[in-house]
Amino acid sequence: MQHSNLKKTRVAVALLFFSLTLFSFIDIYEVMPEAFTSNIIFLQFVPSVLKFIQVVSLSAAGFLIIVVVTFLLGRIYCSAVCPLGILQDIFTFIARKRIKKKVFFKFKKAYPVVRYGLLGIAILSFIVGTSLIINLLDPYSNAGRIFTYSIKPVFVWGNNVIAGILQGQKIYSLHVIELVHASWTITIYVSLFFVLIAYLSYKRGRLFCNLICPVGTLLGLISKKALVKVRISSESCTKCGKCASACKSECIDLKTQNIDYSRCVACYDCLPVCNDDAIKYTLSSKKKKTQVKVVKGEKTVDRRGAIATLLAITASSTILAQHGHGQGHGHGRGNGGFGNRPPYKLSEREYPVTPPGSKSIERFNSLCTACGLCISACPTNVLQPAVTEYGLVGFMQPHMDYAHAGFCNFDCTRCSDICPTGAILPLSLEEKQLTQLGKAVFVKRNCVVHRDGTDCGACSEHCPTKAVSMVPYRNGLVIPEVNQDLCIGCGACEHPCPVDYPHKAIYIEGNPVHQIAQKPKEEESQHKALDEDFPF
Incomplete structure (x- = not known):
């Protein structure tokens, strides 16, 4: 019992x-x-x-x-x-x-x-x-x-x-x-x-x-x-084989009545099946030392x-990481434009974008075990497992997939809060909102404002730091302009861009080492302060 x-x-x-x-x-x-x-x-x-x-x-x-x-x-x-x-x-x-x-x-x-x-x-x-x-x-x-x-x-x-x-x-x-x-x-x-x-x-x-x-x-x-x-009493054991049949580790040798303790997973399945009380879970006996024989x-x-x-595991404080440059997702050729329009330009990243709190690609690749917890928890699904983005060394490790999945929520720190290995370190919301994962790159040739002469501005509308603004262009149109000092690389501009991947008109180039973005300047109020609280 x-x-x-x-x-x-x-x-x-x-x-x-x-x-x-x-x-x-x-x-x-x-x-x-x-x-x-x-x-x-x-x-x-x-x-x-x-x-x-x-x-x-x-x-x-x-x-x-x-x-x-x-x-x-x-x-x-x-x-x-x-x-x-x-x-x-x-x-x-x-x-x-x-x-x-x-x-x-x-x-x-x-x-x-x-x-x-x-x-x-x-x-x-x-x-x-x-x-x-x-x-x-x-x-x-x-x-x-x-x-x-x-x-x-x-x-x-x-x-x-x-x-x-x-x-x-x-x-x-x-x-x-x-x-x-x-x-x-x-x-x-x-x-x-x-x-x-x-x-x-x-x-x-x-x-x-x-x-x-x-x-x-x-x-x-x-x-x-x-x-x-678990120990076998040779005096009581009848070698009926019930314990060995129940052992999912296949480590009980009835011929020698020994157990390979290096393989025993302490499941206790063998204990209740023995009717002879010959196998017990106990301390070693002082009278007769139970010798663990090598199988x-x-x-x-x-x-x-x-x-x-x-x-050797716990004392390795210096981690020398390998990393591969991002290979990008697309391998297609640029599409030819209509009329005299130039062909599309491929928008390929030289470096992938790592999650906020990872600090650098090198560090991230050396610590992430690709368990998928951050990917599962990401509310916008922007974190996706890498195939070739990091090279072989980063297979299945998460990267920011703005083109296919989503963008990084400006007010979210969920991935850094739950990472079990420290590959993504905890960040306060203020720190996260200034951590520059990468920088937005504008490709004028691919922009619908330039190519089609139509209004857009989706990138500017979604940018949380106002790093992307619309400036006068031609025929009364406005076109995006990027201030990379303000950009945090969240991908809120790349994800909604109407141009199909891999020819996005704006995309995030990853920073090999994360940097700190400048705070956006607060717009001055249009209302002048009154000298008195009640001027009437």
Whole structure:
């Protein structure tokens, strides 16, 4: 009964963490406060490490709590906190219900070369300043992308269907949400990864966690020395195989009655199935020291190696980032003009535009794990995952997509409030409104005022800082003029420009390093102050 309650408690905690984390990504009505979202993400290992390096504060030290808990109780993070691990458990649970087999799992050998090789590559890439490998392997970021690009679109679609039905009955408790799809490259990649995770967990339980995931491998090194862990009593064990069949980590070897603790995720599934009381979750015995034998095929990794690995992550305060120049979206040729009009000029960015609070492209590329939380939370959908904008090093990291998605709201700081890694640092509203992400560039040749001789002014009307103004042109028309000192690069001018991409008449050229824009001068009042309050 005690072991059964232990498993039920673990399942309840896991479902709570998973539900809250999932909701933070699909919260289309912005019900969850940013502070609450940050508290949920606090214990996610990789984001916590990256943010701790930036702020060096206990407010970002969730990974230290995970390390301590792992040393005490084993890989609790993997079984009850990690959203990707819990997602795998859900598929494993479905498999158990569908496949009626007495022996579901059995002991499988470890692959230390693959496990520790991937861990070493991830740490090395982090030290040299590129987050690409971490982006691809981090369990939290992979789960976040599944939530953002696979689950949220379905959730929004369902909301829109229900909202349409309710509005037909004159009930307006829900409203239609604009659904902006990520590029097909991102959608296909995330969908394939989702299918792969589902298949592996359906067939082999936690294989991804114990073969590919660098966080699981690192915590596995620490959990080998855990004070409290599952132990087999050789005197009581009858080798019935029930525990091994229930072990989703496939780490219980009945032949030697040993457990590979580097792969055990502390799920407690093995405890309630043992009718002989031969397997327990307990401290080591002083009378008979339980020796953790290395499973065949597993190389010995001592505690010093685990600590050295951890220090290699947390002590890397200097991050040397790589970045690729933005490649732009368009590759088409300029369209020929009508009559004697010149052909359109391509409006291609030399540098992509990074979110406010990221400080620079170089810094952003080195810290962002492309989890998609800021993309999911952006109210105008201007943040979209990059494909080639940053080059390979920034694959799936968010960039400001003004032409296809939206613009950056002048009064919004949501992305900087919830970023879990510190890649986007918090900004006050005053700071955000003066942070220059890029500068507007006006292409006169493409402007409809110049080409078609018609009124427009959409860019000037939407500019929140008055960096774009309309000046006299010809035949009574006015044409845009840009004051780049006032521009903050929000894209409110580029997004509504009626000229089709990639020939926008005005576009934002990204700043490799963010700058500070000048404050717009307040217009003087047309009314003169009176000398007396009551002049009559």
